[in-house]
Amino acid sequence: MSDLLIRNLRPMANDACDMLIENGRIARIAPGIDAPGVAIEDGAGAIAIPGLAETHTHLDKTMWDMPWYDGRKGGTLQDLVDNERHSRIPLGIDVHRQAMRHAIRLIRTGTTHIRSHVDVDTDHRLSLLEGKMRARDALAGAVDMQIVAFPQSGLMVRPGTAELLDEALSAGADVVGGLDPSSFDRDPKASLDTTFALAVKHGKPIDIHLHEPGELGAFTMEMIMDRTETEGLQGRVGISHAFCLGMPDQARVAGLIDRLARLDMRIFTTGAPSATCPSLLALRAAGVKVGIGCDGIRDTWGPWGQPDMLDRARIVGMKNKLRRDEELVALLDTATTGGAAAIGIADHTLEVGAPADLTLVAGETLAHAVVETAPRPLVVKAGRVVARSGEFCVEGVSMP
Amino acid sequence: MSDLLIRNLRPMANDACDMLIENGRIARIAPGIDAPGVAIEDGAGAIAIPGLAETHTHLDKTMWDMPWYDGRKGGTLQDLVDNERHSRIPLGIDVHRQAMRHAIRLIRTGTTHIRSHVDVDTDHRLSLLEGKMRARDALAGAVDMQIVAFPQSGLMVRPGTAELLDEALSAGADVVGGLDPSSFDRDPKASLDTTFALAVKHGKPIDIHLHEPGELGAFTMEMIMDRTETEGLQGRVGISHAFCLGMPDQARVAGLIDRLARLDMRIFTTGAPSATCPSLLALRAAGVKVGIGCDGIRDTWGPWGQPDMLDRARIVGMKNKLRRDEELVALLDTATTGGAAAIGIADHTLEVGAPADLTLVAGETLAHAVVETAPRPLVVKAGRVVARSGEFCVEGVSMP
Numbered sequence: 134m135s136d137l138l139i140r141n142l143r144p145m146a147n148d149a150c151d152m153l154i155e156n157g158r159i160a161r162i163a164p165g166i167d168a169p170g171v172a173i174e175d176g177a178g179a180i181a182i183p184g185l186a187e188t189h190t191h192l193d194k195t196m197w198d199m200p201w202y203d204g205r206k207g208g209t210l211q212d213l214v215d216n217e218r219h220s221r222i223p224l225g226i227d228v229h230r231q232a233m234r235h236a237i238r239l240i241r242t243g244t245t246h247i248r249s250h251v252d253v254d255t256d257h258r259l260s261l262l263e264g265k266m267r268a269r270d271a272l273a274g275a276v277d278m279q280i281v282a283f284p285q286s287g288l289m290v291r292p293g294t295a296e297l298l299d300e301a302l303s304a305g306a307d308v309v310g311g312l313d314p315s316s317f318d319r320d321p322k323a324s325l326d327t328t329f330a331l332a333v334k335h336g337k338p339i340d341i342h343l344h345e346p347g348e349l350g351a352f353t354m355e356m357i358m359d360r361t362e363t364e365g366l367q368g369r370v371g372i373s374h375a376f377c378l379g380m381p382d383q384a385r386v387a388g389l390i391d392r393l394a395r396l397d398m399r400i401f402t403t404g405a406p407s408a409t410c411p412s413l414l415a416l417r418a419a420g421v422k423v424g425i426g427c428d429g430i431r432d433t434w435g436p437w438g439q440p441d442m443l444d445r446a447r448i449v450g451m452k453n454k455l456r457r458d459e460e461l462v463a464l465l466d467t468a469t470t471g472g473a474a475a476i477g478i479a480d481h482t483l484e485v486g487a488p489a490d491l492t493l494v495a496g497e498t499l500a501h502a503v504v505e506t507a508p509r510p511l512v513v514k515a516g517r518v519v520a521r522s523g524e525f526c527v528e529g530v531s532m533p
Numbered sequence: 534m535s536d537l538l539i540r541n542l543r544p545m546a547n548d549a550c551d552m553l554i555e556n557g558r559i560a561r562i563a564p565g566i567d568a569p570g571v572a573i574e575d576g577a578g579a580i581a582i583p584g585l586a587e588t589h590t591h592l593d594k595t596m597w598d599m600p601w602y603d604g605r606k607g608g609t610l611q612d613l614v615d616n617e618r619h620s621r622i623p624l625g626i627d628v629h630r631q632a633m634r635h636a637i638r639l640i641r642t643g644t645t646h647i648r649s650h651v652d653v654d655t656d657h658r659l660s661l662l663e664g665k666m667r668a669r670d671a672l673a674g675a676v677d678m679q680i681v682a683f684p685q686s687g688l689m690v691r692p693g694t695a696e697l698l699d700e701a702l703s704a705g706a707d708v709v710g711g712l713d714p715s716s717f718d719r720d721p722k723a724s725l726d727t728t729f730a731l732a733v734k735h736g737k738p739i740d741i742h743l744h745e746p747g748e749l750g751a752f753t754m755e756m757i758m759d760r761t762e763t764e765g766l767q768g769r770v771g772i773s774h775a776f777c778l779g780m781p782d783q784a785r786v787a788g789l790i791d792r793l794a795r796l797d798m799r800i801f802t803t804g805a806p807s808a809t810c811p812s813l814l815a816l817r818a819a820g821v822k823v824g825i826g827c828d829g830i831r832d833t834w835g836p837w838g839q840p841d842m843l844d845r846a847r848i849v850g851m852k853n854k855l856r857r858d859e860e861l862v863a864l865l866d867t868a869t870t871g872g873a874a875a876i877g878i879a880d881h882t883l884e885v886g887a888p889a890d891l892t893l894v895a896g897e898t899l900a901h902a903v904v905e906t907a908p909r910p911l912v913v914k915a916g917r918v919v920a921r922s923g924e925f926c927v928e929g930v931s932m933p
Contacts, residue, residue, distance in 0.1 A: 201901040205856045406806035406852040435856045436904045437847060447837060451848075452806040456605045456835045501601040504836045 135516040142176030154489040157515035172335025179493040184245025185442035186472035189401040189426025192232035193247040230266030238440035243492030243509040250283035283310030286422035350377025361418040371399035399475040401452030424472035461500035535916040542576030554889040559917035577807040579893040583843035584645025586872035589826025592632035592649040628664030638840035643892030650683035684709030701827035711741035750777025779809025799875040804849030824872035861900035889916040
């Protein structure tokens with residue numbers, strides 16, 4: 134929790150001014166602030182925005198900076214899941230090291246909040262969670278990290294997994310994960326009953342990967358909504374991907390979105406170019422809180438991805454055919470304040486009193502800023518400079 | 534046409550060796566070549582690939598390095614077209630300057646061949662073509678540029694345009710363009726008859742933008758194929774976008790692809806995340822020559838895009854769900870040798886005897902190379918170094 138004076142920045146692309154940070158919070162925004170003895174940074178007239186919020190990724194999976202991996206598979210989701218589970222140890226994917234590499238790159242590109250899934254399965258048990266929790270501890274103060282205990286290999290189809298999720302939630306995981314209760318877990322009722330029971334038992338929110346397309350996905354989504362309502366978990370349940378909301382039947386989609394909004398459920402989208410995706414603007418217009426995320430980055434699943442939320446915002450923007458400035462501003466909000474709200478961070482703004490979690494960005498206007506991918510000049514977390522000119526600069530923590 | 538010895542490169546990711554270039558062509562590839570008096574470059578062990586082939590872009594449209602433009606429109610294709618046509622002069626989009634900016638960035642990122650559309654309409658007449666031809670002349674020897682005379686504002690719907698296309702083809706345009714003969718031009722028979730008559734008259738190939746989706750696009754595509762067959766223009770007709778080939782009816786699509794292959798027609802795709810797109814692998818498997826392109830880059834239409842063919846390859850790869858190494862190698866081929874073949878450049882390889890048009894790239898393997906977006910260490914056009922470490926270095930030509 135640091136004090137800092139940033140001179141000559143443009144909060145939300147408004148006029149240049151200074152920002153005084155005290156005890157890790159924004160204390161004053163005005164021209165020509167005088168704060169004797171406080172450390173000073175020069176904003177050089179750059180736009181300041183709240184830090185980027187990465188709301189859907191997998192820090193335990195990346196092979197970034199490891200030798201090129203030539204064993205990726207095509208085929209079904211099951212093939213990809215099995216290939217990864219069988220490969221982690223032979224390939225030497227050290228979760229702590231890789232999570233550090235991934236998270237530090239996200240910090241360098243302006244991210245101040247991360248929600249990351251971590252695989253919990255009967256082969257690896259809680260070992261991946263442990264590695265990731267060490268990364269979270271090592272980066273405490275540099276980035277806020279929520280960990281989702283994620284049954285990547287299935288819940289009902291792999292007996293023993295529910296018990297491990299229970300342990301993971303006791304051990305420090307923040308969110309109960311899920312994966313395609315119908316198409317992958319083959320028993321949507323039991324799968325969702327188990328997931329919701331864990332959430333109620335631990336008092337923790339839910340975030341379910343739902344790749345199921347079309348009417349199958351809509352069916353499962355309705356089962357999730359039913360339980361959200363019955364259990365009184367309004368505001369506590371999120372659905373990642375939600376590809377079914379990209380189906381062509383617009384009236385059907387509108388009905389689903391309306392109920393999502395009434396239950397204050399959250400949607401996390403990666404803008405997957407190869408899939409049907411929910412409409413960012415339709416969700417936001419209905420009042421659904423939406424976050425975006427990079428998903429997996431160069432892992433055993435696929436070679437693509439960059440650990441940069443503005444790069445991902447571009448993909449989400451292209452996927453959603455966003456062109457106009459007001460649409461780009463909505464996209465930037467989804468990548469910052471709106472996305473943070475979707476993972477339960479209510480005060481992620483540049484208002485006086487808010488935590489001083491922010492990044493400077495290139496560009497003339499907010500719309501321009503979301504299009505530019507130039508290095509971020511300065512990233513500040515709780516008033517502490519964590520990256521400068523795209524380089525990580527937290528004392529005592531280095532890139533492994 | 535220069536002589537050059539590049540030491541320590543890995544052609545197509547094979548073992549490190551030297552490459553001797555004589556008279557602009559690859560003369561020898563072997564370890565330890567001795568060539569007294571010939572200029573030497575150090576490849577530093579990087580992979581060499583044929584230069585990237587940008588097969589679908591609009592060098593006359595970019596607003597790169599101009600003030601941020603906040604006037605983009607949503608709505609229909611007609612809105613976007615009209616907005617651009619009315620905005621070019623008030624916004625000061627100088628075609629020569631902007632085409633230079635765009636093309637030089639493509640060269641810096643390893644592009645040696647560009648096919649670019651240029652708007653021909655009754656407002657601007659041939660002025661945009663003239664500006665672009667000056668850019669082509671200024672960059673002669675640094676990049677090969679094909680210019681498509683493109684009726685962006687419509688052909689039949691804007692009387693006088695056919696005559697201007699005729700003039701443009703006489704004045705130096707290389708290819709006859711077209712735009713949505715049904716949905717935009719409102720008279721597919723007359724539109725296509727006119728387009729094909731111009732191609733026959735001038736002995737030049739055809740490249741038609743076909744955004745029309747589903748059965749409308751298939752209908753128009755069949756009309757294009759009918760004329761290709763009737764006029765004996767096999768190998769001379771390309772279709773850009775071809776969104777209809779992404780429609781769900783797989784048997785219908787397979788029939789269209791089969792006929793495209795038999796007519797040796799070419800498909801140019803940008804992998805548009807928001808649209809249905811043709812399957813790169815299905816087209817290639819059928820023997821259809823395919824190219825990829827960045828399309829417009831930060832123009833009045835939209836804010837997105839990067840002038841880098843590897844960035845675009847990534848989008849096409851994500852759109853096509855390419856994951857496995859052999860798929861990434863096919864993607865890289867499409868971005869180089871295959872794409873060049875689709876625009877009529879048959880010998881764009883790293884074989885001895887081929888023109889020395891190549892770029893070095895980062896990465897361990899070819900699959901890795903297409904995923905990396907690091908600056909290209911060296912770009913060579915006809916044996917001449919045109920960019921080094923991502924910087925353009927052609928004497929007498931500077932970035933405007």
